[in-house]
């Protein structure tokens with residue numbers, strides 16, 4: 001019985017996941033477990049494997065679509081949040097907030113994370129999906145990462161081993177790998193210059209993105225040399241909705257939840273947009289967000 005095993009863990013039973021995903025989709029976790037460190041995480045993963053129990057890993061829930069009304073086990077990495085800073089080298093655990101990190105290193109006059117000031121994810125998931133903006137991404141600052149692999153070995157992989165590409169990395173091929181910690185290399189720069197760049201970008205985001213509504217950021221990757229948002233806008237789909245899932249009027253590559261959208265509503269809207277873009281432009285839009293089934 002899992003409850004015997006997780007007795008010593010921090011966990012919640014029958015947890016509503018609405019506050020743990022930025023789309024604000026209602027969904028239930030029978031067990032929402034917060035391992036206190038990588039050893040607890042490792043022990044838990046081994047237990048789940050041995051007992052053939054399915055789980056999902058959740059970071060800040062800002063790039064996922066919860067497709068199910070009910071998940072058995074959800075693991076949240078918030079407690080893996082240690083950080084150490086040595087000159088321009090940062091060693092930071094997977095559950096640390098990327099936005100918080102971007103602000104903290106800016107205060108220290110360290111440049112390299114300006115692109116991340118508006119990305120509301122955790123470090124681990126951001127490495128895994130190679131989050132980025134303004135032609136920069138995690139691959140430009142990651143030196144190495146510590147992971148748990150599919151044989152429950154803790155290993156360090158160098159940047160070259162991580163196969164980074166646009167919004168992708170080795171973690172997309174090896175779905176069971178979990179990022180535990182990242183070592184990032186930044187550069188000294190003028191603090192005011194860093195803050196001013198970040199403030200300009202935050203202002204621009206406020207103007208162009210529907211930040212007052214629940215969403216999970218860009219829905220689709222930009223196709224080569226094109227913008228997914230422009231293609232969707234050209235089709236007249238701004239404001240198009242399926243129940244409460246709606247293409248944002250402000251930015252056509254955002255889907256917003258107007259209240260009670262389900263994961264299925266969002267997925268149906270995504271499929272509809274993809275079919276329209278394929279029909280008109282013969283382009284296959286690739287989903288940037290992750291559907292959790």
Ligand SMILES: Cc1cc2nc3c(=O)[nH]c(=O)nc-3n(C[C@H](O)[C@H](O)[C@H](O)COP(=O)(O)OP(=O)(O)OC[C@H]3O[C@@H](n4cnc5c(N)ncnc54)[C@H](O)[C@@H]3O)c2cc1C
Nearest residue numbers: 059060061062063064121122124125126131132179216217
């Ligand atoms: C308003 C808004 C703006 C955004 N802007 C950007 C942007 O400019 N650029 C951008 O790239 N993204 C953007 N995003 C999307 C999102 O913030 C990023 O993709 C972020 O990196 C996701 O992190 P997360 O912790 O929320 O991941 P989650 O959504 O919790 O998880 C995403 C995936 O990663 C997996 N995962 C979680 N933790 C780990 C781990 N430690 N190891 C391995 N896999 C893991 C999960 O199982 C899931 O499959 C935006 C989102 C919002 C809501």
